Amino acid sequence: MVSGANDSNTPAIVSLAAGGVAGGIEAFTSYPMEFAKTRVQLRSQKGIPTPRNPFLVVTQVYQKEGLRALYKGCGALVVGSIAKDGVRFLFFDQIKLAFADPTTGTLSPGRNLLAGMTAGVVASITAVTPTERIKTALIDDARNEKRFRSGIHATRTIWAEHGILGLYRGFAGTTLKQASATAFRMGTYNILKDYETKRNIPQNTATNFANGSVAGVVTTLCTQPFDVIKTRSQSAKGTSTAEAVKSVLIDYGVIGFWKGTTMRLGRTVFSGGILFTSYEAAVKVINPLYSGVKHKVGIEAEA
Template sequence: MVADANSRTSPLISLLAGGTAGGIEAFCTYPFEFAKTRVQLYGHEGVKNPFRVVGNVIQREGLPALYKGCSTMIVGSIGKDAVRFVAFDSIRKMFEDPVTHTLGPAQSIASGMVAGVVSSTVIVTPTERIKTALIDDAKTSRRFRSPWHCLATLTKEQGALRALYAGYVTTTLKQIGTTGFRLGSYSILKDWERRSAWFADKEKGVPRIDIDGPVVSFANGALAGTITTLATQPFDTVKTKVQQARAVGGTLDAARAIVAEDGVFRGFWRGTVMRLGRTVMAGGILFTANEQATKVWRMVLGQ
C-alpha cells in the first residue's frame, strides 16, 4: 500500500487492512484460481475459456467442488496480504523521500521483492500447498475430508517439511516476482499520479482526481495484476505441478514434465488466461479493498 503524504500508515493498520483486503479478494476471485489450477494440473481437455472450465466443473462435480480449498485460500490470503503489506510499508519507509514520501522505480520493486520472500516463507507456501493438494484430490481420489485432514495425511505420507513446503523454491520465486511487480508497479503508478499535474494541479484548471478513490485504485491494481501475471506465470505453473497431492519429485522434475507434455511456451504459460482473469480482478479488488479498509480501520482505531 502507498500511503498519502499527509497520513502515514502504522504497521497495525497495514496488517489489518492488508488482511481484510486479502480475504475479500480471495473469496471473490476463487473460481478463477480453481480453474487455473485445474488447467495447470490436467490441461482440462484443452479448454482455455475460464468460464467454460468453471461451467464444466459445476456440471460434472457440482457447485461445492468449485470452492474446494477455498477456506485455505482465504486464510492464506488474509495472512499473506497482511504480512506482505506490512512488510512492504515497513521496507519502503526506510528508503522513501522524507518530503514527498515516494520511491524510485527500482526501490519500489526491490521493496516488493523482499516482502515477497517474507510472505512466501511465513504463510504462502504452506497454504498454497494445501490448496493445490485439495483441488488435485477433488479431481482424483477424493480422500481429503478437510484442509486439516489433508495436512495430517500428507504429513504422515511425505513428512512435515514436504507436506507444508513442497514447491518452496518456485513459490518464493513467484512471490518475489509477484509482490515485486504488483506492489512495485502499483507504487510506481501511485507515486507518478501524486506528482502528475493531471491528478493534482488545480492551477491549470485540471480537476483533481482522488488517487486513493476506488476507481483509480481498481484501475491501478488491475494494470499491476496484468504485468504481474505475464511476468511470473512460469513460476506459478511449476509450483502447481510440484504441489499436487501425488508427489512428482522436485522442481526440476516438474519443469521437465511440463516441457515434455506441452513444450516450453505452451507448458510454462499454461493457465495464463485463467490466472490473468483472476489477477486482473484480484489486483483491482485487492488494492481498492486495501485503500478503503485502511480508511475504515483508521476511523475504528482513531488513527
C-alpha cells in the same frame, strides 16, 4: 505522499489488519477462476484430458459437481491470503520506510520493485507456500483419489506422510513467484500512484481499482512460468521443482509455462482491483478505530 498502501504514516497494525481483510475478500470473490487455472496447469489424468479452455473447466465442474466443487480448497486459500496479504502489506509498508529517499520520502521505481520483492519472500516463507500446497493438493485430489475430506484433514495427512517439508513442496517455485509477483504488483501499483499524485489526479475507488488491475496484468505476464511450476510441484502427490519443470516441457514444451494465463490474467485483473480497493477502504475504516482505541488507552494510562 499518497495514502493507503503508499502511506508511511499508516501504523503497522493497521497495515497488517487491512491487508488481511483485503486478502480474504480478494481470495473468496475470485476463487472459481483460481480453481480453473489450477486444474488446467495440473497434469491430465490418463484417458480424461483436461480442457485447454479454463472457462470450459468451470462450466464442466459446475454442471457435474455443482457450485460447491468450484470452491474446493477455497478455505485454505482464504486463510493463506489473509495471512499473506497482511504480511505483504505490513512488510511492504515497513520496508518502504527503509528504502525511501530521506529528503522526499518517496521511492524510485527500482526501489519500489525491490521493496515488493523482499515482502514477497517474507510472505512465501510465513504463509503462502504451505497454504498454496494445501489448496493445490485439494483441487488435484478431488479429481483423483478423493482421500482429503477438508483442508485440515489434508494438512494432517501430508504432515503425517511427509513431515513439515511436505507442506513446503514447491517452495522454490512459490517463492520465486511471490517475490516477483509482489515486486511487480506492489511496485507497479505504487509507481502509478506516485505518478498520479504528482499530477494531482484524485485517488478514489475507480482509480484504485484501475491501478490494481494494471498491476495485475503486468504481474501475470511476468510471473506465469513460476506459477505453473509451483502448481505442478504442489499436486496431491507432490514433486520436486526440477521434476515439475521437466513434466511441463514434456507435456507442452516451452509454451506450457504460460498454461492457464487466460484465467489467471482474468483473475489478477479482477483480484488486483479488488485487493487494492479493499485495502484502501479497510485502512480508512481501521485507522480511525485504531487511533481512537490508542487515544483511549493513553488517557486511561495517564489517569
